[in-house]
Amino acid sequence: MEHAIWHGLEHVFVEQSLVAAFAVVGALILVSNFAAKHLTNGRVHGSAIAIVLGLVLAYVGGLYTGGKKGLADIPVLAGIGLMGGAMLRDFAIVATAFEVDVIEARRAGLLGVLALALGTILPFIVGTLTAVAFGYHDAVSITTIGAGAITYIVGPVTGAAIGADSTVMALSIATGVTKAVMVMVGTPLVARLIGLDNPRSAMAYGGLMGTVSGVAGGLAATDPKLVPYGALTATFHTGIGCLVGPSILFLAVRALVG
């Protein structure tokens, strides 16, 4: 009897995967808001706790299943994969644009472009220098690791285009994923320090951080009103990275290391 109850419950969760994900995420947010209110006296945003909790659960899920998709690799929680996947994520990001103050966004347009340029070049330089410091001497490996520091999509796209080997590709992707996770967790911590409290700085932030998942998580955890402005610039970041990574940046590295 007990077995039948568990089995039935499991069956419902597997069959109704997206609906189950709504319920699970809702419960997670409820718990997080409660914790934010009563354990931190409202000093920490509830969504910041929810996002960190999500990452912790993703870690636990990853250890448990050995898969790459955190909680979503557990069959009864597979709906998390659909709910938090690129399709609905992009759909919701576009929806936030409905709330954009056009005057603010237009005023910060040039700043966003400057941020995009810096957000591509600065991480690339740090990534390439780290690669060189760890003994990589060929232009292909150095460029691929540098590109991974831009975002975890730019890394493998660049690596594949210039023919990097798979261990370097894995390093490059790991760098990008680590950066995305650190952006999600770190943004609310440094927000005040870096002046991230208005649409202008949010547009600069989106262009500089790039990684859409990092920016989406970081701004949600910091201040929801900044989300559309950061997202507006961040969504151009990966495309630009994929454009300059295998071309200009690779050629520059090759010219330098021979």
Next chain:
Amino acid sequence: MIVLGVALLAACTLIGVYLGDLLGLLLGVKANVGGVGIAMILLIAARLWLSRRGSLTKGIQFGVEFWAGMYIPIVVAMAAQQNVVAAMSGGPIVLIAATGSLALCFGAVALLSRIGRRDPGSATVEHGGSVIDGGTDPVASGSVARKD
């Protein structure tokens, strides 16, 4: 009608992503170039056009704002499916490259946000925040006048 708002959002997303793919193809990049950003601009333009014509109904607004309000839950689900194990076990090269670029970029945000004058903030921005936070009743807020 609520579905019109959802359909408008869907149409903007599809067109934007399609144009982003096309732009990528044109530039010879194996990636979508700014598809979501283009979609966002399309949606902003659609809102301005509808509100000027006076046909931005509460239903349409609710259809879009519901999804804006689902943003944070979706981001939480996104966080729950990250490959955190890989991130935690990347080794020193990964940690140094990620931390270094992050610190530098945070510094650059601090610098850039100090360029130019600080804007005083507007009602539209604040209203957007409460919708995305999922806090306000989107239907009731439909009557709030927008200044753009």
